Amino acid sequence: MAEVSLQNVSKSYGKTAALTDIDLTVPDGSFVVLLGPTGAGKTTTLRLIAGLEKADAGNIQIDGRTVNTETPAQRDVAMVFQQYSLYPHLTVRDNLAFPLRSPILKTPEDEISRKVQEVAEVLHIPHKLNNKATELSGGEMQRVSIGRALVRDPAIYLMDEPLSSLDAKLRADLRVELKRIHAELASTLLYVTHDQIEAMTMASHVGVLDEGKLVQFGSPRDIYENPSTSYVAARLGQPRINLLPVGLLGEDAPSGAHQVGLRPENIRQGDGRDATVVRVEHLGDQTRLHLKLNDHDVITLTDPHSSLAPGETIRIAAQNPLFFDAEGVRIT
Amino acid sequence: MSSFSVTEPSNRSKWFAGTLVILYALVTMIPLAWIMLTGFKSPADAISYPPKVVFEPTLEGYVNLFTTRTRQTEEFLQNNPPENWADDIVRQYDMVIVGPSKFGERFMNSVIIGFGSTFLSVFLGTLAAYAFSRFKIPLADDLLFFILSTRMMPPIAVAIPIFLMYRNLGLSDTHLGMILLYTAVNISLAVWLLKGFIDEIPKEYEEAALIDGYTRFQAFYKVVLPQAATGIASTAIFCLIFAWNEYAFAVLLTSATAQTAPPFIPTIIGVGGLDWPAVAAGATIFLLPVMIFTILLRKHLLRGITFGAVRK
Ligand SMILES: Nc1ncnc2c1ncn2[C@@H]1O[C@H](COP(=O)(O)OP(=O)(O)O)[C@@H](O)[C@H]1O
Ligand SMILES: [Mg+2]
Numbered sequence: 001m002a003e004v005s006l007q008n009v010s011k012s013y014g015k016t017a018a019l020t021d022i023d024l025t026v027p028d029g030s031f032v033v034l035l036g037p038t039g040a041g042k043t044t045t046l047r048l049i050a051g052l053e054k055a056d057a058g059n060i061q062i063d064g065r066t067v068n069t070e071t072p073a074q075r076d077v078a079m080v081f082q083q084y085s086l087y088p089h090l091t092v093r094d095n096l097a098f099p100l101r102s103p104i105l106k107t108p109e110d111e112i113s114r115k116v117q118e119v120a121e122v123l124h125i126p127h128k129l130n131n132k133a134t135e136l137s138g139g140e141m142q143r144v145s146i147g148r149a150l151v152r153d154p155a156i157y158l159m160d161e162p163l164s165s166l167d168a169k170l171r172a173d174l175r176v177e178l179k180r181i182h183a184e185l186a187s188t189l190l191y192v193t194h195d196q197i198e199a200m201t202m203a204s205h206v207g208v209l210d211e212g213k214l215v216q217f218g219s220p221r222d223i224y225e226n227p228s229t230s231y232v233a234a235r236l237g238q239p240r241i242n243l244l245p246v247g248l249l250g251e252d253a254p255s256g257a258h259q260v261g262l263r264p265e266n267i268r269q270g271d272g273r274d275a276t277v278v279r280v281e282h283l284g285d286q287t288r289l290h291l292k293l294n295d296h297d298v299i300t301l302t303d304p305h306s307s308l309a310p311g312e313t314i315r316i317a318a319q320n321p322l323f324f325d326a327e328g329v330r331i332t
Numbered sequence: 333m334s335s336f337s338v339t340e341p342s343n344r345s346k347w348f349a350g351t352l353v354i355l356y357a358l359v360t361m362i363p364l365a366w367i368m369l370t371g372f373k374s375p376a377d378a379i380s381y382p383p384k385v386v387f388e389p390t391l392e393g394y395v396n397l398f399t400t401r402t403r404q405t406e407e408f409l410q411n412n413p414p415e416n417w418a419d420d421i422v423r424q425y426d427m428v429i430v431g432p433s434k435f436g437e438r439f440m441n442s443v444i445i446g447f448g449s450t451f452l453s454v455f456l457g458t459l460a461a462y463a464f465s466r467f468k469i470p471l472a473d474d475l476l477f478f479i480l481s482t483r484m485m486p487p488i489a490v491a492i493p494i495f496l497m498y499r500n501l502g503l504s505d506t507h508l509g510m511i512l513l514y515t516a517v518n519i520s521l522a523v524w525l526l527k528g529f530i531d532e533i534p535k536e537y538e539e540a541a542l543i544d545g546y547t548r549f550q551a552f553y554k555v556v557l558p559q560a561a562t563g564i565a566s567t568a569i570f571c572l573i574f575a576w577n578e579y580a581f582a583v584l585l586t587s588a589t590a591q592t593a594p595p596f597i598p599t600i601i602g603v604g605g606l607d608w609p610a611v612a613a614g615a616t617i618f619l620l621p622v623m624i625f626t627i628l629l630r631k632h633l634l635r636g637i638t639f640g641a642v643r644k
Binding site for chain 1: 534
């Protein structure tokens with residue numbers, strides 16, 4: 001494992017700027033999650049670090065070594081692809097052993113079978129080792145591709161939305177597994193996703209990517225509580241933050257403030273302005289209250305045994321509001 | 333309960349399609365069956381009218397195909413009893429076997445030239461197709477069009493220049509010359525077919541191998557080739573069929589040394605009257621290699637044809 005850093009890295013495909021001036025440090029032993037919607041440049045970031053693409057500008061360092069001109073093999077990274085990472089003509093066992101048999105590692109066969117068995121057990125697939133890669137379910141395939149990375153001990157693990165094609169239950173299980181494996185291996189991991197829950201639950205650091213720019217980097221807590229822009233604020237949290245015109249709830253706004261951001265849990269009930277209940281959503285683990293305030297939709301949470309009904313009026317007030325200027329940049 | 337399905341044809345339409353296929357197969361197999369049967373007929377049965385379906389089989393055609401014979405005097409025949417069953421057969425015409433015919437040699441020429449040019453076409457075609465599919469090649473589209481354009485007229489249209497060129501280069505009537513010629517004709521088909529197959533293989537597989545510590549060539553060899561197997565097999569069959577059956581250039585460019593079976597088989601007719609059974613026997617044996625090759629690669633061929641449909 002090692003520290004990996006990108007310095008002023010830019011990459012375009014023809015006229016499309018995939019990444020603009022990225023500065024990012026993945027600290028040694030950390031679990032960094034890059035969060036961003038489709039097309040934000042997540043895959044491009046990983047491909048640049050792996051050496052599958054050349055940066056147009058900037059430096060990439062692995063373990064203090066500038067790797068700009070190194071081949072993928074020389075960089076000593078392991079990568080889980082978004083799709084198509086298992087070799088369909090090989091068995092699960094041979095897929096897992098493939099990285100170990102490379103001319104660089106040349107692992108002895110007895111060690112290979114030990115490692116393969118070990119990883120297969122961690123991922124709960126030892127009974128599938130002799131199957132063809134094509135005879136697996138989607139979830140099993142994805143676990144094998146994660147396993148293909150885990151058999152190695154690289155400078156950094158790069159994972160490109162490895163859980164996005166799985167069903168909710170399996171995704172939740174594997175999130176916990178990955179977190180545990182990371183802690184056990186004390187490895188450096190860069191994980192990209194568009195799923196905020198993955199970012200919040202697994203990351204030691206979160207980077208928010210938008211249109212090829214790194215908008216904010218910090219701990220999940222920090223990014224949730226202190227988003228630097230309204231975009232970042234809206235990326236994290238469910239239900240989403242309420243972005244309302246300044247003054248709607250009568251809060252004290254600093255000068256230049258254009259929008260106020262209120263997390264659903266930061267809306268106090270009982271005093272303040274009158275709002276009409278539109279809908280009450282019982283989701284089991286939380287109960288959402290959809291309100292209308294001067295023609296603006298507001299979402300907040302409420303007590304699961306709430307007896308509120310549509311049409312009723314309640315009073316709400318702001319707590320810990322976040323203020324953004326006209327460009328969406330945070331003021332306080 | 334029966335229900336309509338978009339993907340699964342009904343039993344009746346399957347039955348109908350099956351019958352049509354069988355009928356078509358029977359019709360196309362009649363000439364083939366005729367040739368194979370004629371190989372086992374006596375010369376008289378072979379030309380009898382109406383044609384005989386039931387007859388007494390004999391290996392006369394095959395014996396005549398593989399041997400040269402001379403007529404002998406009664407005295408000679410009586411003093412020298414037949415040495416084996418084949419000798420026995422030719423005795424009825426007062427002949428003895430004096431040696432092998434050229435057929436074995438011509439057949440071997442066909443094997444060397446057919447398989448040699450197939451191997452070379454597929455080998456070069458795979459490398460070129462991979463390069464066209466994966467690398468940024470300047471003017472790639474123009475080059476591909478140029479490669480295809482070599483097939484835009486029948487190859488025989490350039491027979492005269494090739495004849496003169498081969499004579500000057502000393503390639504006339506050589507195995508190498510014929511292998512190169514058939515490769516030149518087949519390579520455009522090979523490049524285009526194989527490029528299609530290789531395009532279908534996601535480049536992520538090789539990239540994964542590169543990251544795992546393999547070189548570009550090792551990634552090609554270990555990851556791309558096995559997945560292109562179906563495409564390579566079907567391309568090989570197409571190349572072999574062309575090279576194996578090619579007649580015009582073989583007549584023009586080969587004679588004593590490198591003559592292949594197709595120009596040789598008709599020459600059998602001239603030796604000792606119209607020997608149809610021998611011609612039919614030659615045609616039958618000539619059919620076998622392509623048939624065996626196709627059957628061996630059949631699994632790949634089927635998957636190759638349905639390639640785009642069954643993946644993903
Ligand atoms: N090979 C490519 N050729 C052209 N444009 C590309 C290529 N790869 C990515 N892009 C473009 O770069 C941008 C970032 O893509 P990507 O890194 O794949 O995003 P993400 O993984 O976050 O969805 C997108 O606008 C995408 O269309
Ligand atoms: Mg992506």
